[in-house]
Amino acid sequence: MKITVNNAEHVFEGDKSMPVLWYVRDELGLMGTKYGCGTGLCGACTVHVDGMAVHGCTTSMEAVAGKKVTTIEGLSEDGNHPVQQAWREQNVPQCGFCQTGQIMQAAALLAENPNPTDQEILDNMAGNICRCGCYQRIISAVRQASTGA
Amino acid sequence: MLHQIEKFAEQSKTVPAAAIDSVISNASRRGVLKGLGGFVLALHLLPAGRAGAFPAYETFGPGMPNGVVNDPHIFVAIAPDGEVTIIAHRSEMGTGSRTTLPMVIADEMEADWDRVTVKQAEGDEPKYGNQDTDGSRSLRHHIQPAREIGAAMRHMLKQAAAKQWGVKIDEVEAVGHQVIHKSLGSRVGYGDLAEAAMALKTPPRDVLQFKDEKEFRYIGKGTVPIVDLHDITTGKAVYGSDVRLPGTRVAVIARPPVVGATIKSIDDSAAKAIAGVETIMHLPITPLGSKFKPLGGVAVIAENTWAAIQGRDALKIEWDRGEHGTFETRAYEAELRASTAEPGTSVRNQGNADAALKDAAKVLTYEYYQPHMAHAPMEPPTALANYADGKCEIWAPVQSPYVARTDTAEYLGMDAKDVTVNVTLLGGAFGRKSKADFATEAAFLAKQVGGPVRVQWTREDDIRHSYYHTSSVERIDIGLDSDKRVTAWRHRSAAPSFLSTFTEDKGVQHEIEIGMGLENLPYEISNVSAEQCPAFAHTRVGWFRSVSNIPRAFAVQSATAELAHELGRDQKEFLLEIIGPPRILDAKTAGLPGKFWNQYEPEKEFPFETGRLSGVVRLVAQKAGWGKSLPKGEALGIAAHRSFVSYIAMVVHAKVEKGIVRVPEVHVAVDCGFAANPERVRSQMQGACVFGMTAALYSGISFDNGEVQESNFHDYEMVRADNFPELVHTYIVPHSFEVHATGVGEPGVPPFAPALANAIFNATGRRIRNLPIGDQLKA
Numbered sequence: 001m002k003i004t005v006n007n008a009e010h011v012f013e014g015d016k017s018m019p020v021l022w023y024v025r026d027e028l029g030l031m032g033t034k035y036g037c038g039t040g041l042c043g044a045c046t047v048h049v050d051g052m053a054v055h056g057c058t059t060s061m062e063a064v065a066g067k068k069v070t071t072i073e074g075l076s077e078d079g080n081h082p083v084q085q086a087w088r089e090q091n092v093p094q095c096g097f098c099q100t101g102q103i104m105q106a107a108a109l110l111a112e113n114p115n116p117t118d119q120e121i122l123d124n125m126a127g128n129i130c131r132c133g134c135y136q137r138i139i140s141a142v143r144q145a146s147t148g149a
Numbered sequence: 150m151l152h153q154i155e156k157f158a159e160q161s162k163t164v165p166a167a168a169i170d171s172v173i174s175n176a177s178r179r180g181v182l183k184g185l186g187g188f189v190l191a192l193h194l195l196p197a198g199r200a201g202a203f204p205a206y207e208t209f210g211p212g213m214p215n216g217v218v219n220d221p222h223i224f225v226a227i228a229p230d231g232e233v234t235i236i237a238h239r240s241e242m243g244t245g246s247r248t249t250l251p252m253v254i255a256d257e258m259e260a261d262w263d264r265v266t267v268k269q270a271e272g273d274e275p276k277y278g279n280q281d282t283d284g285s286r287s288l289r290h291h292i293q294p295a296r297e298i299g300a301a302m303r304h305m306l307k308q309a310a311a312k313q314w315g316v317k318i319d320e321v322e323a324v325g326h327q328v329i330h331k332s333l334g335s336r337v338g339y340g341d342l343a344e345a346a347m348a349l350k351t352p353p354r355d356v357l358q359f360k361d362e363k364e365f366r367y368i369g370k371g372t373v374p375i376v377d378l379h380d381i382t383t384g385k386a387v388y389g390s391d392v393r394l395p396g397t398r399v400a401v402i403a404r405p406p407v408v409g410a411t412i413k414s415i416d417d418s419a420a421k422a423i424a425g426v427e428t429i430m431h432l433p434i435t436p437l438g439s440k441f442k443p444l445g446g447v448a449v450i451a452e453n454t455w456a457a458i459q460g461r462d463a464l465k466i467e468w469d470r471g472e473h474g475t476f477e478t479r480a481y482e483a484e485l486r487a488s489t490a491e492p493g494t495s496v497r498n499q500g501n502a503d504a505a506l507k508d509a510a511k512v513l514t515y516e517y518y519q520p521h522m523a524h525a526p527m528e529p530p531t532a533l534a535n536y537a538d539g540k541c542e543i544w545a546p547v548q549s550p551y552v553a554r555t556d557t558a559e560y561l562g563m564d565a566k567d568v569t570v571n572v573t574l575l576g577g578a579f580g581r582k583s584k585a586d587f588a589t590e591a592a593f594l595a596k597q598v599g600g601p602v603r604v605q606w607t608r609e610d611d612i613r614h615s616y617y618h619t620s621s622v623e624r625i626d627i628g629l630d631s632d633k634r635v636t637a638w639r640h641r642s643a644a645p646s647f648l649s650t651f652t653e654d655k656g657v658q659h660e661i662e663i664g665m666g667l668e669n670l671p672y673e674i675s676n677v678s679a680e681q682c683p684a685f686a687h688t689r690v691g692w693f694r695s696v697s698n699i700p701r702a703f704a705v706q707s708a709t710a711e712l713a714h715e716l717g718r719d720q721k722e723f724l725l726e727i728i729g730p731p732r733i734l735d736a737k738t739a740g741l742p743g744k745f746w747n748q749y750e751p752e753k754e755f756p757f758e759t760g761r762l763s764g765v766v767r768l769v770a771q772k773a774g775w776g777k778s779l780p781k782g783e784a785l786g787i788a789a790h791r792s793f794v795s796y797i798a799m800v801v802h803a804k805v806e807k808g809i810v811r812v813p814e815v816h817v818a819v820d821c822g823f824a825a826n827p828e829r830v831r832s833q834m835q836g837a838c839v840f841g842m843t844a845a846l847y848s849g850i851s852f853d854n855g856e857v858q859e860s861n862f863h864d865y866e867m868v869r870a871d872n873f874p875e876l877v878h879t880y881i882v883p884h885s886f887e888v889h890a891t892g893v894g895e896p897g898v899p900p901f902a903p904a905l906a907n908a909i910f911n912a913t914g915r916r917i918r919n920l921p922i923g924d925q926l927k928a
């Protein structure tokens with residue numbers, strides 16, 4: 001099967017049930033997508049499939065055949081997506097492990113809904129756990145990326 | 150913490166607890182001497198004398214194994230182009246020490262932060278000094294040495310320039326990455342001086358000139374972003390599971406469901422049939438009390454992670470559950486309660502609390518319970534190890550890389566010099582990654598395979614095979630006389646000790662656990678007693694962010710509010726009154742047989758000052774607008790606790806609706822001595838409130854037939870963005886450098902649960918005595 005990851009085409013012939021998470025990590029060496037739970041409960045593995053945020057750990061290779069997958073490494077050419085910039089301005093991370101998933105989730109939200117309400121931000125980010133507890137800054141950063149303030 | 154327990158465990162069969170202090174100081178002296186060599190100077194061996202802008206003060210740093218190293222030759226390198234490399238020897242798990250300590254060095258050496266690269270040290274304590282990152286002590290123990298490293302480096306650079314120009318050192322100045330001579334008008338960059346400067350000997354402390362605080366560029370400012378910020382936000386930051394070597398195999402392991410359970414029968418045919426699965430290997434089973442040795446079990450080794458997970462899940466193993474196979478949480482809770490119903494072993498005896506309780510006009514008895522908890526760092530345990538030519542190299546997210554190295558060497562029967570431990574970023578740790586069983590597993594398998602093996606724990610593995618936070622019952626009996634004055638306070642604690650992980654379980658707590666809020670009640674009451682009651686472990690118990698301070702602060706601060714209510718008093722006013730006038734807590738007056746444990750810090754330098762505790766209570770109450778009126782179902786609650794020698798008070802605003810608890814706002818007052826990086830102090834407080842709220846609302850590991858019942862985030866829940874402490878305001882008590890930095894990674898957690906419980910009581914009239922809160926308020 002064919003799959004596009006960060007604009008590069010790849011051919012995959014392995015186990016079709018393999019989650020995209022393990023494909024990008026083990027086969028493509030893209031380590032920015034993280035494993036946190038394997039069951040769709042934490043969001044550490046969030047990637048975009050045709051622009052939609054999905055859990056890489058519960059999305060099989062079969063489900064993404066012929067589709068476009070974007071990982072954190074492909075979110076922007078230079079790493080300066082407005083969400084990434086907002087994250088830096090707010091000095092969001094503690095350990096940082098959850099943050100790529102958080103950023104991918106936030107970027108997908110803002111692509112679809114550039115001016116979310118506070119409640120929409122909270123609801124949209126609720127699938128992404130941050131055990132270090134950076135939520136206050138995560139929410140501010142999403143707001144900043146959305147409104148510029 | 151780790152090393153003191155190890156010493157205790159080693160000695161506990163022959164040495165009575167009272168001798169522990171001398172065991173530790175002897176051991177540490179040996180450790181320090183071992184570290185001496187070349188340019189390595191241990192801090193407390195430095196000559197006393199003029200010390201520039203700050204006089205040296207004592208910490209327990211030099212008392213840690215392998216002490217403290219403060220030599221720039223070890224920690225700083227300058228390239229000819231002026232690029233400065235600074236070594237971070239503490240592990241980064243989210244507190245920011247990997248940024249803050251190098252930042253202190255850079256500031257004191259007048260380096261431009263933009264031209265500094267931070268490099269992580271491998272596990273090598275004889276070289277770098279102690280690396281055991283826990284106990285909230287990275288700044289406490291290393292801020293002075295970091296300034297000394299920076300000042301010595303600056304001195305060497307000035308010396309080199311002075312020599313080059315043929316002038317005296319006091320004619321030159323180091324400013325902004327260069328040395329200048331004002332009247333000559335000469336200037337030379339650090340890069341050009343590097344070789345000559347590095348060839349110089351490390352100057353003794355008494356010639357060093359330290360910056361005046363006014364001259365700090367980065368220290369105390371909170372303007373430096375964390376060093377890994379760009380890499381974290383672009384996915385380039387390297388964590389434990391991100392390192393790969395050519396030909397790396399992945400192992401996922403089936404571990405015994407009960408510690409020490411053995412295999413009755415195994416059918417691995419289905420596992421072997423999975424495409425990508427290559428080998429099945431057995432690891433020896435270890436019983437409770439095996440320190441950080443792997444639990445043992447069956448490893449499925451595959452060409453990729455997915456195949457290894459599927460293979461492991463396809464194993465059919467029948468276990469013989471063994472001696473802990475009947476452990477059951479409800480029954481255990483009853484056992485702990487029964488244990489505190491009887492007198493225990495006294496750890497503090499001031500006046501005569503038993504007699505005072507007998508004579509009391511009224512006795513109030515409160516019991517607080519908390520089950521075991523799992524750390525659940527966002528990154529589950531994982532490690533990569535390679536084995537070739539008799540040498541083993543490990544890459545792992547470990548809090549104590551040198552212990553990981555020596556433990557692994559011992560487990561494999563190797564010399565520690567043939568084992569290398571490279572430290573990656575830690576995707577959270579909270580005490581879990583002090584215990585490097587996962588790194589040892591990887592090393593063991595790599596040696597068997599003869600090549601690189603990456604061990605990946607699934608979340609289920611993490612939740613089911615942790616080193617759990619203790620479970621406890623804390624019982625407090627309070628005596629009132631006929632005038633409703635408090636005459637007695639008796640606190641009994643029953644909680645399995647982490648000592649059981651190190652040695653034969655005697656059902657007693659370690660001095661560290663006793664020292665965390667059991668023996669050091671800071672209240673002005675004439676009869677105070679503290680007792681520990683027997684409790685035996687049936688699972689691996691280990692320290693967890695804030696350790697025994699969590700149940701102690703919950704019990705003491707809840708009981709104080711319950712008492713205030715009983716007396717018809719305001720929570721805050723009563724708390725201040727019972728703390729009493731400012732004084733230094735004195736062990737003898739408090740009826741202790743010896744000293745307070747005090748985090749092993751010297752009491753002369755880090756005394757328990759009750760005035761600082763009252764200070765944060767007053768500050769937080771004022772900032773929070775204590776006493777303001779709130780809508781029905783909403784209220785403020787307050788709690789204060791000193792831990793890790795930091796003083797923290799919190800006001801939590803709780804809102805209870807249909808049994809669901811929300812926290813719109815938290816006010817936190819922090820007295821952590823000098824705050825080197827206020828921005829990271831704030832982020833730690835925000836994190837502590839989330840961590841504290843998770844523990845208070847959700848966290849409980851339960852056992853049935855010896856097996857952990859929870860497995861992932863659906864049944865071991867975390868606070869999420871749809872219900873978290875939305876606004877955390879942190880107020881840092883300002884101090885100059887002379888007021889010693891204490892530590893902030895842990896002390897923010899303990900006051901949260903009692904402040905929340907007190908707020909819930911004020912909002913609803915319902916008193917929470919058992920954690921987690923769960924559905925209690927829905928009923």
Ligand code: FES
Nearest residue numbers: 036037038043057
């Ligand atoms: S790893 Fe995919 S949601 Fe947690």
Ligand code: FES
Nearest residue numbers: 095096098130132
């Ligand atoms: S920053 Fe550590 S889990 Fe989010």
